[in-house]
Each structure stands twice: as C-alpha cells, then as structure tokens.
Amino acid sequence: MSIKPKLPIHCPSCESELKVTQLSCEHCQTIVNGNFSLPLLLQLTKEEQEFILAFFLNSGSLKQMALQMNISYPTVRNKLDDMIAHIQQLQKTE
Structure with a gap:
C-alpha cells in the first residue's frame, strides 16, 4: 500500500498559508x-478533519464518539466547541 502525500496548507519555510495556483x-x-484559496475543510488540521469524519459517521452522536474514542463526553463536547470556534475564525478571514 502506497501512502499518499498530504496536501500542505502552510509554507514549510515561513508558515504562511499556501494558495493553490495550478490544477x-x-x-x-x-x-x-490562477490563485485559489483552499476550501475551508482543507484548512483544518488532519486531526480536525478526522474528528469531523467521525462525527459524520456517528450521525452526530457525541455520546457514541466518546465511547469510540474512549474519552469522556465533556471532552468530546469541548473538542467540538474548539473546532466550531476555529471554523468561525477561518470563515471571518475568507
């Protein structure tokens, strides 16, 4: 099985946001x-993307996610709240 390279979202030199310039x-x-911005979901960290996928696959059940992740419900709820705040911040910059 070959590993697909992860799409970088920050410059490896200065950490600035990267733009897509060719498709x-x-x-x-x-x-x-052209000079295209990355879609909002691709601007999230890999961990955040995986959390959203798990949320979707668990039909939005934080209780089920807590069981699956072997962490407490309040911890899952806090992660979700942090992600909501991060996404709102990204939306403001678009």
Missing part, C-alpha cells in the same frame, strides 16, 4: 492556472 487533468492534460 491539472490527468486525463486530457488540461491545466488551469
């Missing part, structure tokens, strides 16, 4: 150039 089609070789 390409592997089928027809079309290339689109």
Whole structure:
C-alpha cells in the first residue's frame, strides 16, 4: 500500500498559508492556472478533519464518539466547541 502525500496548507519555510495556483487533468492534460484559496475543510488540521469524519459517521452522536474514542463526553463536547470556534475564525478571514 502506497501512502499518499498530504496536501500542505502552510509554507514549510515561513508558515504562511499556501494558495493553490495550478490544477491539472490527468486525463486530457488540461491545466488551469490562477490563485485559489483552499476550501475551508482543507484548512483544518488532519486531526480536525478526522474528528469531523467521525462525527459524520456517528450521525452526530457525541455520546457514541466518546465511547469510540474512549474519552469522556465533556471532552468530546469541548473538542467540538474548539473546532466550531476555529471554523468561525477561518470563515471571518475568507
């Protein structure tokens, strides 16, 4: 099994936010150039993305997530609250 490289969202040199500047089609070789922002969900950390996926797969049940993650319900609730605040902050900067 090969590991897919993770899309970087911050500059490895100065930690500034990266922008997408080129998209390409592997089928027809079309290339689109521009200066595109990353979608909001891709701006989240890998841990935050995994939490959202778990939330979705557990039908939004924080109780089920707490059991699955082997942590307390209040801890899961706090993680969700922190993520909501982070997403609201990202939305303000868009």
